[in-house]
Amino acid sequence: MNGFSELRLVQEAQTRSVAPLRHALLTFCEALRVRGDAVDDIVTAAGEALANAVEHAYKRQPPGVPTVELHARFERGDLALDIIDRGTFIEREPIPWRGFGLRIMRAICAQMTVDTSDGTRVRMHFSEVPLKVNDSH
Ligand SMILES: Nc1ncnc2c1ncn2[C@@H]1O[C@H](COP(=O)(O)OP(=O)(O)OP(=O)(O)O)[C@@H](O)[C@H]1O
Numbered sequence: 001m002n003g004f005s006e007l008r009l010v011q012e013a014q015t016r017s018v019a020p021l022r023h024a025l026l027t028f029c030e031a032l033r034v035r036g037d038a039v040d041d042i043v044t045a046a047g048e049a050l051a052n053a054v055e056h057a058y059k060r061q062p063p064g065v066p067t068v069e070l071h072a073r074f075e076r077g078d079l080a081l082d083i084i085d086r087g088t089f090i091e092r093e094p095i096p097w098r099g100f101g102l103r104i105m106r107a108i109c110a111q112m113t114v115d116t117s118d119g120t121r122v123r124m125h126f127s128e129v130p131l132k133v134n135d136s137h
């Protein structure tokens with residue numbers, strides 16, 4: 001595919017926002033003919049980041065309406081995903097039975113960065129995303 005495709009969404013950082021954002025990302029990937037197993041990985045990783053924004057970001061200072069943003073940009077076979085909130089990243093020792101989200105995200109994507117300079121921006125890169133071979137189904 002030439003050029004790029006982009007999805008940008010903003011929702012309230014509420015539990016009920018996670019599923020619609022995941023579904024929108026799934027539809028975006030399917031429209032780009034991303035292979036099913038790769039769609040599963042992308043949506044799983046995004047879901048963990050979205051859940052973190054909803055659960056953790058606004059515990060310390062709710063600045064007006066808490067938001068979570070999902071940006072997806074597909075260009076030349078690579079996908080960049082940003083999950084953005086305006087809250088405060090909470091550094092802490094992992095709770096023994098928790099702390100899987102960031103590990104799952106790191107395991108799934110090719111590269112991940114967490115920028116906490118202004119809210120939290122989790123960026124995940126997926127390189128050479130596999131596409132469906134046969135366009136007939
Ligand atoms: N968007 C965020 N805003 C604030 N803090 C965050 C954010 N994302 C992650 N964190 C911090 O990083 C920690 C680790 O996140 P991670 O997703 O790995 O584990 P968890 O959310 O605590 O548990 P689990 O994902 O297993 O349910 C969180 O407990 C939280 O302190």
Ligand SMILES: [Mg+2]
Pocket residue numbers: 048051052099100101102
């Ligand atoms: Mg988590």
